[in-house]
Amino acid sequence: MSCNLHPLLVLQLSEWLEANNELEFVERDYAARLDLIAKVRGLQKAENYIEKVPASFRGEVIYRTLLANCVVANNAKKAEEVFNKMKDLEFPVSAFSCNQLLLLYKRLDKKKIADVLLLMEKQNIKPSLFTYRILIDTKGMSNDMHGMDQILETMKAEGVQPDAYTLSILAKHYATAGLKEKAEAVLKEIEGENLRTNRGACRALLPLNAMLGKADEVGRVWKVCESNPRIEECMAAIEAWGKLKRIEEAEAVFDKMSKKWQKLSSKHYSALLKVYANNKMLTKGKDLLKRMADSGCRIGPLTWDAIVKLYVEVGEVEKADSVLNKASQHNQLKPMFNSFMIVMEQYVKRGDIHNSEKIFYRMRQAGYIARIKQFQALVQAYINAKAPAYGMRERIKADNIFPNKALAAQLTQIDPFKKTAVSDLLD
Incomplete structure (x- = not known):
């Protein structure tokens, strides 16, 4: 099992092949290239690339790929632009495109879900399994x-x-x-009826049984896999034993996994690293990181996330912040949204406005579009510091965000111009 090829290398290879006429590109090849550009170089560069795609290949697949990447980046404004552009180009509205919007609104603005469902009804688009899955998860x-x-x-x-x-x-x-x-x-x-013949179910059953606190069931399901485990079953078992705080069992699965697959990727190490973080085991976490570095494995966003969490859990917020800062300066990969939020929430609790604002700014630098969740955290920092936040409403408005009930209530608490009983007497 080797670490996967870096997306940048794949992109460079594909650029070389095209430049040297080694490949006859069709629409799917252009779409694959667009996908890589969006992931490695960002949405703007991907959008610019569309102009270079020959008009005859600039079809629905190209725009669907861009739309999906806008959704991955949680960029609602850009996703809506692309969706409307597809309608302007008279591409049929597909279940795929509607599902992408549903996925986006599930995360960012649940009120808009009804609009998408109405559009699907009007266009006579039947909900797919994926549509129902999103709706079930939202509820x-x-x-x-x-x-x-x-x-x-x-x-x-x-x-x-x-x-x-x-x-x-x-x-x-x-x-x-x-x-x-x-x-x-x-x-x-x-x-x-039979778990041995329905082996694919093990991966889901392991963490779900752990959520219900059923260690015996986790053990029973793992026994089915143990003699010849698949890598995703090992990951699920590590997560399950970690949830049950059975650290030795999680470590035993990890050892089995590292013996069977000589070259593990950062994703596989991160599973155990997360267990150590959740159980405040800093020394073990550091030892695992050293082992990971010695194996020559490329460290990426999943690992950074686990390290950040590890330091936060043991109360070393400044150390977590420093790891995050180093990770942010990494050229090709950016830390996960969640990694920034974990650190920011610690500063918010302390009422540390300066550092909360700093993380908010760094998220923007990393390319994360501001969402309600970030503003709620930032405003809470001002509330906890008992400080007024001048111009906060304007900042929120500038980001095209409409405050929900919770944020609106927070904003009234930090309004520097709000009337009090005393100010009324003085007027």
């Missing part, structure tokens, strides 16, 4: 179990059967909501 995230069940019923009535992945989303939300019996019933459905 689950909002803790609306009744709504989640209704979507499941509609889906089945439309003849769309949930796959194991959709069922695992259901089980996860039932478990989080404390509906243990419902979660267990879904787990039975995922497992089927």
Whole structure:
């Protein structure tokens, strides 16, 4: 198992092949190139590249690829522009494009989901399995179990059967909501009659059983995989044992994995690193990082995220910040959104406005478009510091963000010009 080729190298190879006429490019090749440019060099460069694609190959696949990358980057403004451009170019509105918008709004603006569903209805676009999966997850995230069940019923009535992945989303939300019996019933459905013949289910069952606190079940499922495990089953088992705080079992799975696959990638190391972070085991985490460096493995965003979390969990916020800062200066890869938020939230708790603003700025530098979540955290820093935030409403407006109820309530707390009983008397 080797570390995957770096996207930059793949991009350079594809550029060389095109420049030297080694390949006869078709639309899918141009779309693959566009995808790489978006991932390595950003959305603006990808958009510029479209102009260079011969007009005859500038079809729906090209724009769909750009749309998907806008969604990955959580750039709602750009995603909506691309979606509208596709309509202007008279490409048919597809389930794929609508699903991309649903995915985006699930994260950024749940109120807009209804608009997409209305558009699908008008255009006579049948929801796909992926559509239902997004809707189920959205209801689950909002803790609306009744709504989640209704979507499941509609889906089945439309003849769309949930796959194991959709069922695992259901089980996860039932478990989080404390509906243990419902979660267990879904787990039975995922497992089927015979786990040995339905081996693909193990990957989902391991962490879900851990969520329900069922160590015996995790052990039983792992026994099916143990003699000849697949790499994704090892990852799931490490996560499961980590959730149950059974560190030795997680380490044993990792050792088995590293013996079977000589060259592990940063993603595989990060699974155990995350376990150490969640259990505040700094020394073990550092030892694993050293082992990782010695193996010559390329460290990327997943590893940075685990290291940042590791330092935050043991209370070394400044050290986490320093790791994040070094990672941000990495040329090709940027740290995950979550890594910035973990550090920012620590500064917010302290009411440290200066450092909260600094992280907010660094996220922007890294190419993350401002979202409500970031502003909520930033405003909370001012609240915790008992300081007024001049111009905050204007900043939010400039980012095309419409405050939700929670943010609006926060903003009234930090309004430097709000009236008080005393100021009324003095007027």
